[in-house]
Each structure stands twice: as C-alpha cells, then as structure tokens.
Amino acid sequence: MKKILIVDDELIFRQGIRYMVDWETYHYTIVGEATNGKKALKLMDKLSPDIVFCDIVMPILNGVELVKIASHRFPSVKVVVLSNFDEFNNVRQAFKFGACDYLLKSQISKIELLSCLDKLNLQDKECKDSPSVSLAELAKQLLDGFAQEPFVAFDTLLSQKMSEKYFYMIYMERFETAEGSSDLIYEILEVYLNKYTYLSLMTNHHGCVVLINAAQALPPYLVSALFQKLDSLFPNCFCILSNPFCREDSIKVVFDQLCTLAKYSIFFEERVCFFESDIVPHFKKLSFSFELYHEYVRKYNFAAAQSLMLSYIERIKSTLSMDPFEFKKLIENIIYNTIGEIKATLCDDPALDNIKLKLFKNIDKAFPSTFLIWTPTLSVSWI
Template identity: 30%
Template sequence: MKELCRILIVDDEILVRQGIKHYMVWEQFGFQIVGEASNGKEALELVDQLQPHIVITDIVMPIMDGEEFTRIVKQRYPHIEVIVLSSYGEFSYVRSTFQSGVADYILKPKLETQELLQVLQKTARRIPSLQYNEDNDQELLSIDHIIEKVISGYEVNYGQELIKQAFPYEHYCLIGVQPSGYIANNHTSAAVQSHLSTLGMRLAEVLESLGTSIVFRPAPVSDSGLIVFLVNLEESQYSTLVTVIQQLADDIHAQSPQIGWVMSSPFHTFEQIDPVYHQQILKLLDYRFYFPDRRLMLESELPPPVAVQGAFNLKQFAEEMKREHFEFAFQELRQYVTAMSANYVSTPFELKSFLGNVVFNIITLLGNLDYDVEQLDAEKYNYFKQINEAEHINEAIDLLNRFLLVVDQQIAARTQPNSNSNMKKLLEYIDIHFAESLSLTGLGQYFHFNPSYLSSYFTTHNKEGFSEYLNKIRVEKAAAMLKEDEFTIADISSKVGYSDPSYFTKVFKKLTGLSPSQYRRKHLR
C-alpha cells in the first residue's frame, strides 16, 4: 500500500487548524493530517509520538513560539521538514527559522488551498525516506477519514457500497468518554492524553468482547479531550451494549470517578452521525454537570427538564440590596439558583455566567452602600475562576453559599462599632413589642441585621440569648398583671405574647419556680 505523507499542524488559532485540516481530502493527494497542537510545547509532545514527515507551524504562539519550536525540532529530528506560516510583520522571525533549516514559508493572509498543496508537494518530494506519490487514488479515502469528515459536518463523497461493507448492520450508536472538568483544566497535558488513550483501549476491548454481532470504529473529533466510538449493530443488541458500557463505567469509576460516559440512542443511517454527535453526545456531556452521580448518561433515562419561570429580576434584587434587605434578597437568589439546577438543558456555561454576574453585582452594590468590600474585591477573580472550574451543580451552589457567607460577615462587621447603641435599640424595641410575634428574622429585617449574626450578636452583648431575654420580659410583664385580679391567666398569656396558655404556664414556672395560679394566690393574700 502506498505510504501517505504525515502532517502535523501547529497553530494557536483553532479556525486556522480546522481550515487547513478540511481544505480538501488530503489523502487523495498523498497526505494525511495526523495531529494538531496549539503551541510548540504541545507539538513537541506529539512529534515523537506521531513521527510526522512535515510540520506546518505558526510563528507567534503562547507558551512556546514557532521560532523556538522549529529550532528544537530541527536539532532533535533533522529529517522532519518544517513549513512556517507567518503574517506580514513577522519576517524577522521567519528569517531566523530559515537559519534553523525550514523548508518554506507561506504568508497567512494569502493562505490558499492550491498554494499550500504546491508547497507541501514540493517539500514531500525532497524527503528521501518517503516515496511520495501525488497521484494517490480514491481507495486511500479511508473509513476513518470519512467518519471524521461526516462527524465534523463536512460534505464528502463516498460510495454507499463502501459504507455497507464496513458497517453491515441496520443501526448505529455513538459512545463518548470524557474526564469531567477537562476543558477548564489541563486539556493539553501528556498525562491526560495518555489516560484517554488507556480509556479508549479499555472501551475497544469491551466492544471486541461482544463478538461478531457488532462493528465499531473510533470517530475522530476536534476536541482532543474526548473519545468517541461509532458502533454498528442490530437494534436488538442495543440493550446488551448499554448493560456492558454501564458495567465498564462502574468498574472504571472505582479508580477514576471523574470519568464521564455517554451513549446516544440508536439511529438508522450513517449520515446521522453529525446531528447525533452534536445534538445528543455533546449535550449529554453538558448534562453531566447537573447529574454528577450518574456514571453513564442516556437520553432515555433523563427526567423531564423543569424550565425556570422567567429571568432573574436583577433590578428588584438590586433594590432590595439598596434597602439593605439582604436576607430577603439572598433568599430570592438561592431559590432562583435552585430552580436553575433543575433545568439541565441550560448549559453549564449559562449557569456559571449567571453566578459570576451575581458575584460581581453584589460586590458592586455593597461598595455603593459604603460597606467594606476590599476583601471581596480582592478575591472576586478567584471566585470567578472557581465557579468557572466547578465540575458539577452542587460544587457551583456551594461556591455561591460560601461567597454569601463572607458577604454576611462583611455586612455584620459594619454594625459592630455601634454595638452599645444598637443593643439599646434592640432591647427598647423588645420591651415595647414583647406581646407581638417576635422572631430573629423579623428583628433582622427591621434593624438590617443578618438573622444568624443577630443571634450571636445578641448573646455576646446581652449575656443571654434572644429567646431567653424575650421570655424573661414576658414573664415580668405577666407577673405584674397576676398581682391584680383583673385578667384571667389565659388572658394574661395572650397579652404577653403566648398563644398557648399551657406553654405560658411552663415558661412562667421555669423562670419563677411557681405556676401562674400559685404566683397569683401568693401575691393576692
């Protein structure tokens, strides 16, 4: 079989990489795109693994630029040819790469199919170890290449007979495997790629064990952190396949709980690979954010999504904040986030963007109210980063709650300098309103305290808790009434704020040592 000239593409712009990759059916001209990287450091890891004949590299890239990358490649692998892509203003860099021994260069603004093909053909002919033949025939258009084109949404001409020979059964499905948090974290590390390769081999072994009743092929996708397999099978075999993949997911979960598995529903034609990949596989991978405990995601097993009723009323939230009704505002926020967590068809990006926006607005609003937000402001980018990297809904909500806890502490800290004055106002309010249905929440809203903080604040500054103090005041008021014979004990209970006379009796006896009736008899003699 004729040998193809292997090409590695190195460019930090994904659109450039994808553009070159899909310019044409490269196999028809004797070339094969074997890999791609976004910077020189990534590319060096791939060069040894893929052994390309030619590397096409950009000049200006992060981490390791094309100039340094070219120099290292030509030192370590002098047999590999390098073609440089450059912009108009980068010729000084290009000149230095020629000193390292590059084969040619192409201006990116003038990058066209025919020019690139001509440069590649000229370069391939000068490689002694490669018997390059630019007149390769259609047989070199492999099944793998066809799958890659179709799943990427590109049109490609292929014979139905070729597909029928490769996939003889009536139904297909796609299986996807991806570590959670992959994109947000280190999606280019060699360790992750090695782990993915191991997972792919495990999956292939399991599919192979099912015997001759199914056919499977890896489906190359643009996301290098995702493994996808195309499986061809009879519809009756689908339930068996689900059971087997579920068992594999369970087994791997014991060692690698961060790995997510998804499976599409069965579909009927090869042409459906692209829509099934984008509308099921990628969406199911997103849905994992909302179902962190599911080891295998199947669309048929998902509950109905619960749509959020309307957008969050940020204007009303800001008004409550300005009035310093913090407890109410944060309660409304938490309720909305809880509702969002049930609407799994909303992308993780949408939810994370909402949380980041809320964090930013709360810090800004508190600053406008002259609260000390120096600590919050210094930490805000850390909050944004942690929210963005949250791997599941519970982690994202926990981050919000931790942020709100810090906010509550900052709000509470503002009241401390006037503690004596505030305590006096609290006690005066209770002395006047003791007969009403008082609560920490009500007092907190009235005095703009956080209720949880108010509880500890009251105990610290009054040497007794809120409930104890309220009961003491009520019993004192009741005792004064019991010394007169004007009201019944039930009436007195109601007048001092107790709706249940038996509970009033219990509290009164606990504090005075006498029941209300005993107390009355003692003082009326």
C-alpha cells in the same frame, strides 16, 4: 522516539513549542525548525520526521500548500496545522489535502500538545477488525464539519465495514487529563466491545467518539459495566450513549445532538455516564425575583439572598430549564451586580475586585473551553 518538525515563520512561536514540553520525557524529539513550507519540505526529506506542526499562514509556501505536497511526497508523516480563529477556511482546505489535526495558536499549551499527540497515536489503532483508518478519517472529517452530507465516500465505506442493523454512538469529553488516557480508553473499549464492530476517533473538539454497529440492542449489563469502568477511571469525564439509530439516520445529526446534551453536564456534579434519554432539557424558563434578591443585598441580608439564589439554581439543575451557557452568564451577572452593590452601599474595598476575579476564574474552570465551542451565541436580555 518519534521525531517532530516545527514550521512557523515566527521565531517566538517556534521556541514556545520547543520549550513548552520536556519532549524526551514523552518519547518525542524536536529534530528541526523551518520558517516556511519550502524549507520544511527540504527538512522533511532530510530529517524524516514523524509529525509536523505547521502554521497555516507563512511566506513563500503556506501551510495549506505544504500539506498538499507533503501528503503525496511523505504520506506517512502526520501534519498538524496551527491556526488562528479567523482561518477556518484554510483549515478546511488543509484537512481536504490530508492534515490530521489542528490546534488554535492562541490556546496552545502543554496539555493541548500532548493531547493532540495522544490522538495521533490512537489513530493508528482506532478501528476494531479493521474498520480501516480511512473510515475513521472520513468519519472525523464529517463530524468535525470538514465534509457535508451526503458524504458518498463515507457512506460507501460504512456500508462495507458496518453492515448490522443498529448503530450506537458514545461521546466522551474531558477525559484527556493524563498521559496515555486515549490509549487507556482504547483498551477499555477493546475489553467491553470486542464482540462488536466499532470505530473510535478523536474529534477536533477534544472529544472521543465511538460508533458501534450491532445486530441487536446492546445488553444493559454490558453498558452498565462499561459505564462503571469509565466512571472509576475518569471521574471528571462526561460520557453519553445515544439511543439506537439506523443507517438511514444522519450520524452527524446524532453527534451534534450528543454534543448539545453534553453541555448540560455542568448540572450533574456526581454522575459521569448518561443515556441520551437521561438528559431532557425543558425550555420553559423559571422565574427569578431579581428585585427581591437585590433588596436582600441592599439590606445586608446576605443569608436570605444566598438562600434565594441557591434555591433557584437547584430548580434549574433539577429541571434542566436553562441553557448552560445562559446559566453561566446569569451567575456571572449576579456576582458582578452583587459585588457592585456591596461596594456602592457598604464598603469600597479593593479586595472585593480580587474576590470577583477569583470567582469568575472558578466559573471558567467549571465551564471547559470545549463547552463554548458547541454553544451558540445567546441573548440574555432578561437579566
């Protein structure tokens, strides 16, 4: 049973983590709590934890300094830092000194905690034919934005471990829905990619990245079989395989491109797995008659309004002609204005507000939080 130490100066937060999960059910135990980094170091020496959840901002000795010291004194201990949205620079420093992962304090939940631990377990066995863990850790720093290209240490080790001509990248997200799902993905990769050198890693945006090195193009039958297996086991997952690229190409650029394309998964209700070439957004906006739509609503011709809206949505889905985040805002805007119109002209029933909130919640569920991480702020002034 792996041992966990919680380090945070807020009692309510320490208690929240302690009681958020039935830890022993998942083969973990909370061995102690500390209110600052100095006390944490003493407990680490005394209790020998395997994992430390550590706040960034604490009195006496903060989280960054704790990670820096612990990486030398307790190199086998995995430290996960806990941060707020405005502490990114501190998180970057913590990764520089050896932190393994981070969690946003405002978004911590049972699923988030177990997913994080799942990723830590996978890190111990993430490379085939030992493209070493250090290579995966360097790749993780690069892809998560904690290192910038040219990243000499990564490039040097990559050339030593992966010397073939072609590279492919697989990006998966929304697969961490059950305990052990990361282990299952590793087992699948081992079955289908055992003839290739590859490394797999979990990013801080809840995605799994697989970097494959091959002397020749991947056989279509192999890719098809892998996709079918992922489709059957993870029906809510989104998986995309890059076009082949060379060593000279930027791995970070390829990764960012796949993350951008992954946003468009919202437009595909049935498919799970894609090739990069399958998703080609068109940036020419399709016109929509808001005046006609609201005229239908004002005349209580809701069937016509619905038909007009659904037809427009289908055109967007078939052409990928709208950024998904902009699409989300469009739908929310129409719902808000439609219910407002009904309340103003037909009936001011409080139940309509409950319907509106329920619809907004359903929309938020359809657009996962990881989707928003990768989405730039957009102007929707034309709505």
